[in-house]
Amino acid sequence: MVAIRLPDGNELNFDAPTTAAAVAQGIGAGLAKAALAARIDGKLMDLSAVIDRDCELAIVTAKDEEALDLLRHDAAHVMAQAVQELYPGTQVTIGPAIENGFYYDFARSEPFTPDDLEEIEKRMAEIVDRDLPITCEVWDRDDLIGVFNEKGESYKAELIGDIPADEPVTVYRQGDWFDMCRGPHLPSTGKLGKAFKLMKVAGAYWRGDSTKAMLQRIYGTAWADAKQLKAHIEMLEEAEKRDHRRLGREMDLFHFQEEAPGAIFWHDKGWRLFRKLVDYMRARQDLAGYQEIATPEIMDRSLWEASGHWETFREHMYTTQTEDDRLYVIKPMNCPGGIQVFKQGIKSYRDLPLKIAEFGKVHRYEASGALHGLMRVRAFTQDDAHIFCTHEQLESECAKVVRLILDIYKDFGFEDVRIKFSDRPEKRIGSDEVWDNLESALKGALEHLGYSYTLNPGEGAFYGPKLEFVLRDAIGRDWQCGTLQVDMNMPARLGATYVGEDGERHQPVMLHRALFGSLERFAGILIEHYAGKFPLWLAPVQAVVATITNEADGYARDVQERLVAAGLRADIDLRNEKINYKVREHSLAKVPLMLVVGGREAENATVAIRRLGGKAQEILELDQAIARLRVEAAAPESIR
RNA sequence: GCCGCAGUAGCUCAGUUGGUAGAGCAGCUGAUUUGUAAUCAGCAGGUCGUGAGUUCGAGUCUCUCCUGCGGCACCA
Numbered sequence: 001m002v003a004i005r006l007p008d009g010n011e012l013n014f015d016a017p018t019t020a021a022a023v024a025q026g027i028g029a030g031l032a033k034a035a036l037a038a039r040i041d042g043k044l045m046d047l048s049a050v051i052d053r054d055c056e057l058a059i060v061t062a063k064d065e066e067a068l069d070l071l072r073h074d075a076a077h078v079m080a081q082a083v084q085e086l087y088p089g090t091q092v093t094i095g096p097a098i099e100n101g102f103y104y105d106f107a108r109s110e111p112f113t114p115d116d117l118e119e120i121e122k123r124m125a126e127i128v129d130r131d132l133p134i135t136c137e138v139w140d141r142d143d144l145i146g147v148f149n150e151k152g153e154s155y156k157a158e159l160i161g162d163i164p165a166d167e168p169v170t171v172y173r174q175g176d177w178f179d180m181c182r183g184p185h186l187p188s189t190g191k192l193g194k195a196f197k198l199m200k201v202a203g204a205y206w207r208g209d210s211t212k213a214m215l216q217r218i219y220g221t222a223w224a225d226a227k228q229l230k231a232h233i234e235m236l237e238e239a240e241k242r243d244h245r246r247l248g249r250e251m252d253l254f255h256f257q258e259e260a261p262g263a264i265f266w267h268d269k270g271w272r273l274f275r276k277l278v279d280y281m282r283a284r285q286d287l288a289g290y291q292e293i294a295t296p297e298i299m300d301r302s303l304w305e306a307s308g309h310w311e312t313f314r315e316h317m318y319t320t321q322t323e324d325d326r327l328y329v330i331k332p333m334n335c336p337g338g339i340q341v342f343k344q345g346i347k348s349y350r351d352l353p354l355k356i357a358e359f360g361k362v363h364r365y366e367a368s369g370a371l372h373g374l375m376r377v378r379a380f381t382q383d384d385a386h387i388f389c390t391h392e393q394l395e396s397e398c399a400k401v402v403r404l405i406l407d408i409y410k411d412f413g414f415e416d417v418r419i420k421f422s423d424r425p426e427k428r429i430g431s432d433e434v435w436d437n438l439e440s441a442l443k444g445a446l447e448h449l450g451y452s453y454t455l456n457p458g459e460g461a462f463y464g465p466k467l468e469f470v471l472r473d474a475i476g477r478d479w480q481c482g483t484l485q486v487d488m489n490m491p492a493r494l495g496a497t498y499v500g501e502d503g504e505r506h507q508p509v510m511l512h513r514a515l516f517g518s519l520e521r522f523a524g525i526l527i528e529h530y531a532g533k534f535p536l537w538l539a540p541v542q543a544v545v546a547t548i549t550n551e552a553d554g555y556a557r558d559v560q561e562r563l564v565a566a567g568l569r570a571d572i573d574l575r576n577e578k579i580n581y582k583v584r585e586h587s588l589a590k591v592p593l594m595l596v597v598g599g600r601e602a603e604n605a606t607v608a609i610r611r612l613g614g615k616a617q618e619i620l621e622l623d624q625a626i627a628r629l630r631v632e633a634a635a636p637e638s639i640r
Numbered sequence: 641g642c643c644g645c646a647g648u649a650g651c652u653c654a655g656u657u658g659g660u661a662g663a664g665c666a667g668c669u670g671a672u673u674u675g676u677a678a679u680c681a682g683c684a685g686g687u688c689g690u691g692a693g694u695u696c697g698a699g700u701c702u703c704u705c706c707u708g709c710g711g712c713a714c715c716a
Contacts (some may be wrong), residue, residue, distance in 0.1 A: 018706095019672085053701090068649080100694065102713095111643080111644055111645095113642085113644095113645095114645090183714075186655055198648060199645095199646090199691065200709095200710060200711075201643090201644065201710085201711085202643075202644070202710055202711030203642060203644060203710095203712055203713095204643080204711070204712045204713090205642075205643090205645025205712055205713060207715075208712075210641075210642070210712080210713040210714080211713095212641055214643050214712080215643085215712090216643075216644080217643090217711070217712075219710095219711080245709095249651080250651090256707090257707090258707050258708090259707095261706090261707065261708090285674085288641085308716090309716060313716055316714090316715085316716085331715070332674095335715060335716085364715080364716085366714080366715070367641050367642095367713080367714055367715085368641070368707090369641060369642070369643095369712080369713080370641090370714060370715070371708090371710095372711085376715080413710080461716070462716090463716095485716095512716090547678090548673085548674065548675055548676090549674065549675095550673065550675045552672080576672080576673065576674085577674090577678095578672095578673090578674050578677085578678085578679065579672080579674070579675055580674085580675090580676065580677060580678070580679095581674095581677080581678055581679080582676085582677095583676045583677050584676090584677035584678055585677085585678085586677095587677055588674095588677080592649065594676080596676065598674095598675060599675095600675085608675085608676080610676060616676095617675095617676065617678085
């Protein structure tokens with residue numbers, strides 16, 4: 001007797017074990033046709049899975065969110081089958097569903113070309129048309145290893161070894177093609193549909209290990225229907241238009257050139273944005289009780305040996321040798337400098353917590369392949385700070401930083417910030433007790449504030465756990481921005497102490513934190529986030545005064561002067577061009593405000609305001625306009 | 641760093657089987673004085689990323705290096 005409860009509360013009873021497929025059939029032919037998988041006691045299973053005990057069952061159809069993952073995983077299998085049909089001798093390795101799609105890693109000596117992708121896509125469609133049933137088989141692991149070895153599938157054979165001994169090894173078969181896979185899968189290849197597209201080929205290391213073989217990864221996107229696929233492709237096209245590298249050129253914000261790979265040439269307009277970000281952060285930090293310092297760009301190698309960075313990151317450091325044979329390090333981080341400031345004079349427990357900030361430009365010789373526009377560079381500016389405090393103050397100081405970061409992101413419209421918590425790594429220093437303390441302080445800060453986070457086990461720094469605050473770019477790539485790290489190491493290595501209540505010297509806990517993280521990266525994210533259409537307070541050029549004929553030139557100059565005097569960043573366009581031309585040009589340049597002046601405005605001391613993206617104009621008296629724009633252009637409330 | 645792809649005028653791109661570089665926009669000059677997303681005409685602009693090789697001849701073929709792009713690895 002098997003009792004199956006359905007989501008609507010009904011209970012079905014069976015005398016003998018059954019399958020989800022049979023249950024669906026029993027409920028109705030329509031459901032049986034639409035059924036893709038089953039959720040049995042919360043676990044996603046094949047439709048054909050045998051049900052031999054009481055359970056809760058939900059039939060999964062294309063309408064369910066989770067169906068998409070199944071479908072994408074199937075797409076990966078179908079692609080692998082297509083590839084092996086077309087290119088015999090190609091080995092399959094792993095191929096999971098991922099956000100928006102799937103990939104599969106192949107081992108093949110010939111590279112896949114864009115033409116190959118088209119062929120593979122066609123063959124995938126054929127396999128869908130064949131509507132091959134997808135069936136699951138449980139295998140003996142040694143038998144399966146034998147089969148894979150015989151087929152020359154050494155990667156697959158290697159994978160089997162990693163499956164825990166008590167877990168069954170399952171194989172999914174579609175036609176005469178099969179793959180070792182945990183499943184679940186759709187009932188047949190026909191259910192996949194054709195709303196998929198192969199996107200790109202890329203290299204990927206076997207098992208994500210750079211010492212192992214380089215495989216070829218084919219990425220695809222897959223959706224429930226053609227409409228979703230089209231929407232996704234359109235989203236990517238839109239995202240490309242707001243790529244910060246493209247907007248950086250189009251809006252004359254910055255450039256790169258060969259002589260300085262990974263280093264930015266900021267142009268006037270881009271630098272205005274950068275300066276605005278610094279101004280903003282400085283104001284926030286002033287309000288939050290931080291000091292601000294500046295430390296040397298280059299310091300003797302010995303300091304970096306003492307801090308431990310020399311040993312760990314030597315190959316990523318820029319150095320410079322002087323005539324006197326001293327080797328200096330161009331700073332890759334600010335903490336050793338910050339600690340030198342802390343160490344001046346004797347610090348008392350009464351001085352703690354001491355918050356020392358620095359807008360520090362650092363240089364790191366990053367791997368060439370890592371460079372990416374403003375997001376990953378070799379020279380960047382951190383809005384860095386080091387908070388020296390006692391163990392007792394640790395959690396509340398962490399909480400203050402977390403609150404500050406999220407509050408700051410809100411001023412830029414980022415509400416959906418992901419927080420990652422990285423705990424103790426294998427290779428670490430310090431006792432487990434200290435780690436317990438540090439981790440619980442960090443976690444406690446998050447939990448008391450009610451923020452959710454994801455865990456990155458073992459990803460902490462060797463000296464302490466860390467939080468990372470992750471923002472997304474226009475095409476869904478994640479970039480780490482803010483960070484908060486707890487450090488018991490550096491103060492000890494560099495000899496930072498304070499005198500406690502007991503008159504003894506103690507070692508402070510040191511928090512490393514950056515809120516924007518890298519100003520360059522944050523600027524890049526903002527460019528994409530706003531698609532170049534910055535809010536008024538951030539816009540490099542806030543307004544352009546444009547004339548209709550040169551009869552209004554004199555008045556236009558007055559208007560611009562008044563705007564500038566009111567603190568607005570205003571340009572003027574006196575060129576002998578039609579107003580249509582000027583409107584178009586400044587609109588494309590994404591200037592938020594155009595103040596159009598012609599004979600009428602000059603005569604009446606008014607301006608015609610046109611807002612970016614708007615059609616209508618608004619005629620205002622000049623005084624009134626300036627008063628209003630001044631208010632509109634004000635920085636966020638938080639720093640007023 | 642690794643795998644793959646790319647580099648032609650400031651930008652976007654064209655350039656047939658190797659025969660000695662072209663367009664649009666931008667720029668400059670002139671005309672036009674214009675009312676909310678491109679006024680017209682003319683001019684100028686490139687040792688085709690770098691270095692080598694093959695060839696009678698290379699933007700086109702081969703190799704080196706540089707830079708970029710897409711991933712992977714890395715990210716104190």
